[in-house]
Amino acid sequence: MTPAPSPGDVLPSLTVPITRTLIVAGAIASRDYQDVHHDAEAARAKGAPDIFMNILTTNGLVGRYITDRLGPGAVLRKVAIRLGVPNYPGDTLLLTGTINSICADERHAEDVDRLSEDALRLLAEVAVVGTNSLGRHVTGTVVVALPTAQPPLRESP
């Protein structure tokens, strides 16, 4: 069993090859038909060198990264991201995360029947950074309810 995360812990990184297929599949799966996400000619006409990833796909990848590293059973509560440089085809996105804090989940205490068998779920706030060859593609903060299967954690400060 993975040890319980605690503030300051660095999550193992996730490397995502930015293929044309990923950019297009992500745009269509998120119902985002802006041409700059699937039509290279249109993207160039608007000043970009190529198609680039849409924000919803970046959001989805950040969510996946966190639940991959803290799940299964981890449930996303908040995802807040800011984009920097674009993700163009052929690049590689490296996602890294650091646990900012751990605290008790008060809001969902009444919701335990659906979300878990244990009212004492803990929330982790994770700082996420995603970089590619151009620099920082995404910075963000994710709040995630940790799986109940985690061993007890030490008290949050």
Next chain:
Amino acid sequence: MRDDLHDLLKTYEGRPVAVSGRGPDPVNSPMIRHWCEAMGDTDPAYTGPDPVAPPTMLQAWTLAGLGGPGGAQVRPGPYRELMALLEAAGCTAIVATDCEQEYLRPLRPGDVITFDSVIASVSPRKTTRLGTGHFVTTRTEIRANGELAGTHLFRFLKYAPAGRAGDRPARPRPVINRDNAGFWEGVAARELLIQRCDACGRPRFPWLPGCGDCGSPDWTAVPASGAGTVFSYVVMHHPPFPAFEPPYAVGLIELAEGVRMISNIVGVEPERVRVGMPVVLEFVRVDDDLVLPLFRPADEGAV
């Protein structure tokens, strides 16, 4: 773009993007699977007999996709007006910059998605690496079967690409003379005035001193309804004119009253303009000193 433009843009804060919008589809397993395949997300919570949707799909359930002309970009009312103002000011490019979502309740197949969205803020003019423009922030509440399921704050930069439009000269001024002064007074009062011959009743446009049909010099100015169709159009790519950012659509609009006028067709990607497309008049302030009667697609299909 001047500060006066921002004063105008700020009046859109608090106004709706979508009121009681409805997701085109209820939450469903195929879209969840397609999302997970695209993202490479194998979290078991999103599969199996009782899946939940990946929370980060929140916005995807609200998007119109290709439904309706212009797809997700076309929304009725103040939001479209705001976008038209920004486009008229040269801010033709758009890039999403921020997405902040809070997930209050899991979404499951069968959940019917409704949402309300407002223009939360419009920033003063900002110059970024990409170009100069304004950040627009929208705030959306998403409901599942009427129950608040999530909130979504979205920010994008609507901008004039750097090195192309940032220092664009002003649009040419109309030449106003005795013959057409009444038309421009109408525009100033947000009325599209055409002439009607007092002798034979024939409507005419553009403004002329006499009737081309019967020769009578007597006429009355009458307001046009603003409804029309695209009779013909051209999409300008080349040559470039400093005040305009190609591509843009110039249309010959046939008004409901039977006369035709030349104007821009905005609020739709130029390549989507078609002959016969119903359009409606919109007065657009393109800068401090110039308001122009432009046209945009009449279709209100997408929410």
